[in-house]
Amino acid sequence: MTQESLISIVLCTYNGEAFLQEQIGSLLQQSWKNIEIVVSDDHSTDGTRSILSKYENDPRFRITYQQKNLGAVANFEYAAGQANGDCIAFSDQDDVWLPGKIEKLYGAIGDSLLVYSDSELVNEQGASLHKKISGLRKLGNTNDTRGFVFSNVVWGHAMLVKRELLQHVLPIPQQIPHDIWFAAKATALSGIVYLDEVLTRYRQHSKTVTTTIAQKTTTRPHEKRFIDFEEKLNWINILKHNCGDAERPFYEKLYDLFSLKANGKFVMPLFLFLLKHQAALFQFTNKSLLSRVVEIRKLSRGEQR
Known part of the structure; x- marks a missing residue:
């Protein structure tokens, strides 16, 4: 060029x-x-x-x-x-x-x-x-x-x-x-x-497609939470098939553990896995370690329809 x-x-x-x-x-x-x-x-x-x-x-x-x-x-x-x-x-x-x-x-x-x-x-x-x-x-x-x-x-x-x-x-x-x-x-x-x-x-205005400034979130109903879970699981699967060879074992493990959330119970192995990789997973955010742990706890809870 x-x-x-x-x-x-x-x-x-x-x-x-x-x-x-x-x-x-x-x-x-x-x-x-x-x-x-x-x-x-x-x-x-x-x-x-x-x-x-x-x-x-x-x-x-x-x-x-x-x-x-x-x-x-x-x-x-x-x-x-x-x-x-x-x-x-x-x-x-x-x-x-x-x-x-x-x-x-x-x-x-x-x-x-x-x-x-x-x-x-x-x-x-x-x-x-x-x-x-x-x-x-x-x-x-x-x-x-x-x-x-x-x-x-x-x-x-x-x-x-x-x-x-x-x-x-x-x-x-x-x-x-x-x-x-x-x-x-x-x-x-x-x-x-x-x-x-x-x-x-x-x-930034009322018709902006993408929200950039973080908004306060309200508690989501179970149905919405499960839909969000399915969408995130799909995204992890897409990343698993489009990452480099070095990252593929990470995504394979993450996908398997994240899938367990569908049982409706807290997934302790997922919590520990996310905690282990928290630096890479939250590399784009300004969250403190405590905030990351709180977020990881939320991400590890079970989801039901």
């Missing part, structure tokens, strides 16, 4: 008229000029199409208007598959990118398949919430996928990936967010790189 490399920006839209114009403006102000902006609109019913229509004759844009609503995952997979760049960045419809974002991420990716950066959280009006993702998570380089079992450190809007990663991550497994899936898979294949710089103003 050279300074002339084409970089694709994939932008999926759906009823995003409130913030879309500002975001497109920030994409066009990137210091890296050899870009294509691949847009797939998922059959919006508001003014989104009117905003996009202004760029239909701009050679930097390739815009598709879906004839029916595909849903977020299918629309994302379609858009990602249209990208021609050597590297690909993923844009939400409601954020604001700083001008040097693409150039700086490209310069930092090195031999990795994925690089990501820090973000500043802003409110609906774009005013700073005086929080950064780096204040909520421990961001950094890693080649250890175990941190993704119960947490995440890479958001889709903050990453740049090499095109070759797509052949390993598409299609996206059902019910798995694309950002954690891309990050975990890239970690297993090449390790991931963190650029310690705020490059995105990450808007």
Whole structure:
């Protein structure tokens, strides 16, 4: 890859008229000029199409208007598959990118398949919430996928990936967010790189798909807890089949022990296993050792339908 490399920006839209114009403006102000902006609109019913229509004759844009609503995952997979760049960045419809974002991420990716950066959280009006993702998570380089079992450190809007990663991550497994899936898979294949710089103003509002600031949780009914358990077990199984050889025994053991939760009883062997590997499992969090033990205790309790 050279300074002339084409970089694709994939932008999926759906009823995003409130913030879309500002975001497109920030994409066009990137210091890296050899870009294509691949847009797939998922059959919006508001003014989104009117905003996009202004760029239909701009050679930097390739815009598709879906004839029916595909849903977020299918629309994302379609858009990602249209990208021609050597590297690909993923844009939400409601954020604001700083001008040097693409150039700086490209310069930092090195031999990795994925690089990501820090973000500043802003409110609906774009005013700073005086929080950064780096204040909520421990961001950094890693080649250890175990941190993704119960947490995440890479958001889709903050990453740049090499095109070759797509052949390993598409299609996206059902019910798995694309950002954690891309990050975990890239970690297993090449390790991931963190650029310690705020490059995105990450808007938080009522329609935000991903919750970044931790919310207080209420007690979940048994049925919901069991569904969550099944989803987590499925995720562990996916990681087991996509990790490196060195990590596979860990995931095989974790899957077997986590499965025992379905008996409805506290699983002491799981508690001890999680405690043994707590440093790797909680590598992305700021939890104290005591908080980790409390969390591990919750994770080891039995679940019933």
